[in-house]
Amino acid sequence: MRDDDDRIFRDTFLEERSEERAHALLVTVTILLIVAVIAIAIMFSFFFMRQSAGSSGTVVGTIADKNGEIVIIQSGQDDPGEAAAQTEVSETEKAESESRSESETAGAEEAQSEAKQTEAPQTETEKQAGEAAFKEPDPAMIEQIMQQYGQAQDWAVCVIDLNTDKHIYAGNAEEKMYTSATISVPILYTAAVLLDQGQITLEDQITYTNSIGGRGEFDPSWREGQDFPLSFYLETMLTLSDNNCMNCLIDYLTLDRINSVCREAGFASVDLQRKIVAEVTDGSENYVSAADLAGMAADLYSGRYKVINTDFMTRNFHVDESDENRTLIGLSANLKADDLFLNQNGRGDTRYSEAAVIGRGERHLAVSVMLRGDYGFTYDEAVIKTADYILDQME
Numbered sequence: 500m501r502d503d504d505d506r507i508f509r510d511t512f513l514e515e516r517s518e519e520r521a522h523a524l525l526v527t528v529t530i531l532l533i534v535a536v537i538a539i540a541i542m543f544s545f546f547f548m549r550q551s552a553g554s555s556g557t558v559v560g561t562i563a564d565k566n567g568e569i570v571i572i573q574s575g576q577d578d579p580g581e582a583a584a585q586t587e588v589s590e591t592e593k594a595e596s597e598s599r600s601e602s603e604t605a606g607a608e609e610a611q612s613e614a615k616q617t618e619a620p621q622t623e624t625e626k627q628a629g630e631a632a633f634k635e636p637d638p639a640m641i642e643q644i645m646q647q648y649g650q651a652q653d654w655a656v657c658v659i660d661l662n663t664d665k666h667i668y669a670g671n672a673e674e675k676m677y678t679s680a681t682i683s684v685p686i687l688y689t690a691a692v693l694l695d696q697g698q699i700t701l702e703d704q705i706t707y708t709n710s711i712g713g714r715g716e717f718d719p720s721w722r723e724g725q726d727f728p729l730s731f732y733l734e735t736m737l738t739l740s741d742n743n744c745m746n747c748l749i750d751y752l753t754l755d756r757i758n759s760v761c762r763e764a765g766f767a768s769v770d771l772q773r774k775i776v777a778e779v780t781d782g783s784e785n786y787v788s789a790a791d792l793a794g795m796a797a798d799l800y801s802g803r804y805k806v807i808n809t810d811f812m813t814r815n816f817h818v819d820e821s822d823e824n825r826t827l828i829g830l831s832a833n834l835k836a837d838d839l840f841l842n843q844n845g846r847g848d849t850r851y852s853e854a855a856v857i858g859r860g861e862r863h864l865a866v867s868v869m870l871r872g873d874y875g876f877t878y879d880e881a882v883i884k885t886a887d888y889i890l891d892q893m894e
Contacts, residue, residue, distance in 0.1 A: 635667060645885070648880045649870055650874070655669070655672040655868070657790045675770060676788065677869075677871055682775070686748050687733060687799065688764070688798070694807060695805050701728060705747055707724065708750070737816055738819045740844070761791075761795070768788035768790070771785045771786075796816075812841060818842065829868065829882035830857065840858075
């Protein structure tokens with residue numbers, strides 16, 4: 500019985516010791532946690548104190564003002580009252596800053612406005628200077644020249660400004676008239692279209708036929724029956740105003756195709772009815788308007804087509820000065836040394852026809868002049884005077 504009492508006493512004692520140890524452990528952990536919290540608080544306090552040790556403008560916290568807005572608290576501010584006071588100072592500085600900004604902005608805008616007002620007269624002057632450099636020929640002045648010197652039954656002048664695409668018409672510029680040797684222009688235009696379409700090539704062989712005398716080689720009979728490439732006919736037609744080459748090209752391209760290609764391109768006045776002949780016995784004639792002559796020259800020179808392009812025109816669209824029956828007359832009068840002048844020209848007993856591209860500096864014009872009457876070879880002076888007037892507008 501005693502043994503049972505000893506065992507009971509021992510178990511009770513051990514249980515109590517276990518509870519004491521658990522209680523001691525709990526107290527120890529609690530104390531450690533409290534110490535840790537205090538240490539962390541001291542560290543954060545030390546950190547903020549160091550942050551606030553700088554200048555009086557250093558930020559150390561925030562607080563809501565009476566309106567509920569967040570206010571930045573700087574060092575030296577210990578309570579919301581001081582924060583509010585600082586807020587008022589900040590608002591004052593902000594207002595002053597905005598006032599300065601508005602003043603500076605207003606000053607800048609005023610300076611810009613003054614600069615614009617100062618520049619405006621210069622801009623207008625430059626504009627006027629540009630307009631003066633691109634004066635437009637007056638149709639009334641051209642008409643006065645033609646009436647004074649031409650004495651033709653019909654006359655027409657067209658000027659196309661290649662810089663602005665402005666078209667100026669005088670006389671019967673939009674009505675078809677006799678073309679003479681300037682049929683070279685619609686022939687060349689047709690070739691340009693067909694070459695770009697791939698229907699023909701510059702290497703196509705064409706048989707030479709010596710069909711008509713006149714401008715061109717003095718004695719072309721040695722070429723009779725020989726084949727030459729299309730490029731030869733186009734270049735010789737242009738540089739020598741060669742009648743045989745024109746006729747060979749008409750045989751190759753055909754009158755119907757020349758007319759249809761040009762009309763489809765918008766040049767409705769083109770109406771070629773025959774080749775170049777010594778005498779007309781069937782009443783047929785070749786027609787085109789001054790407007791369409793200038794228009795085709797403008798298209799070709801401006802590079803609308805890839806093969807017959809600006810470079811091709813510059814090299815070939817002119818009548819060689821060595822030509823015995825020299826055609827560098829009329830629109831070529833009084834050109835300056837640096838001027839560009841490209842042209843095709845045709846004259847006869849009853850007609851004068853010329854198409855040209857004239858360049859002076861950065862300005863380029865396509866010009867055509869046509870006259871019809873009883874004294875075709877006497878119209879040179881009217882064309883020269885017209886050319887003088889047009890060139891004066893390019894100064």
